[in-house]
Amino acid sequence: xxxxxxxxxxxxxxxxxxxxxxxxxxxxxxxxxxxxxxxxxxxxxxxxxxxxxxxxxxxxxxxxxxxxxxxxxxxxxxxxxxxxxxxxxxxxxxxxxxxxxxxxxxxxxxxxxxxxxxxxxxxxxxxxxxxxxxxxxxxxxxxxxxxxxxxxxxxxxxxxxxxxxxxxxxxxxxxxxxxxxxxxxxxxxxxxxxxxxxxxxxxxxxxxxxxxxxxxxxxxxxxxxxxx
DNA sequence: AAAATTTGACCTGT
DNA sequence: ACAGGTCAAATTTT
Numbered sequence: 001x002x003x004x005x006x007x008x009x010x011x012x013x014x015x016x017x018x019x020x021x022x023x024x025x026x027x028x029x030x031x032x033x034x035x036x037x038x039x040x041x042x043x044x045x046x047x048x049x050x051x052x053x054x055x056x057x058x059x060x061x062x063x064x065x066x067x068x069x070x071x072x073x074x075x076x077x078x079x080x081x082x083x084x085x086x087x088x089x090x091x092x093x094x095x096x097x098x099x100x101x102x103x104x105x106x107x108x109x110x111x112x113x114x115x116x117x118x119x120x121x122x123x124x125x126x127x128x129x130x131x132x133x134x135x136x137x138x139x140x141x142x143x144x145x146x147x148x149x150x151x152x153x154x155x156x157x158x159x160x161x162x163x164x165x166x167x168x169x170x171x172x173x174x175x176x177x178x179x180x181x182x183x184x185x186x187x188x189x190x191x192x193x194x195x196x197x198x199x200x201x202x203x204x205x206x207x208x209x210x211x212x213x214x215x216x217x218x219x220x221x222x223x224x225x226x227x228x
Numbered sequence: 229a230a231a232a233t234t235t236g237a238c239c240t241g242t
Numbered sequence: 243a244c245a246g247g248t249c250a251a252a253t254t255t256t
Contacts, residue, residue: 051231052233052234053233055233071232
């Protein structure tokens with residue numbers, strides 16, 4: 001909808017431009033400093049602000065690859081870019097993120113704490129649903145696998161504690177990030193749009209929360225693929 | 229209205 | 243010719 005300012009569809013062809021200048025620009029941009037790959041459940045919340053500039057289906061991949069560059073690419077000429085592709089349809093889905101070039105901008109970084117908190121919530125969210133399913137199945141198949149009622153209650157209670165503690169991070173940061181359109185996440189994006197919980201800092205003294213925080217750093221398996 | 233995303237066209241390397 | 247990466251007009255969201 002929107003605009004409707006005349007121009008019908010079909011004519012958004014880019015005018016042919018001087019090939020040589022185009023090539024020069026690309027040549028400049030290809031001065032690649034470094035790349036690294038990272039596998040994460042939270043590809044869109046890594047502490048930086050990104051602007052999406054393209055999406056492409058990659059041969060052999062089930063999911064599209066999305067291309068992002070630093071929000072301050074224009075303002076400060078920050079060369080950092082990344083592309084993100086979903087690698088599976090698990091819950092939560094795992095993503096592969098390729099970072100290219102380092103940030104030269106300042107003021108872009110949101111903080112690891114905020115970014116990882118969102119990350120944590122995604123996983124806690126999925127964990128709770130898994131636990132609920134498991135408990136449900138145990139309940140229904142009578143004999144169960146040896147979990148007594150107190151244990152089940154403890155699991156649910158712990159997960160709820162974790163999630164409540166992590167709700168904090170969704171208050172604002174998520175909106176600065178790009179919208180996700182990968183099918184597996186679309187169904188679960190609603191939590192980002194509902195900053196319902198008041199900001200309360202995570203308490204380092206809470207052992208339950210810290211147990212979760214520890215192994216959930218943003219870089220799960222960082223593979224440095226290339227340098228220079 | 230401004231900012232961000234979508235998406236087909238375009239460019240380059242292989 | 244094909245695949246991957248980028249551009250930019252159109253469209254959507256804030």
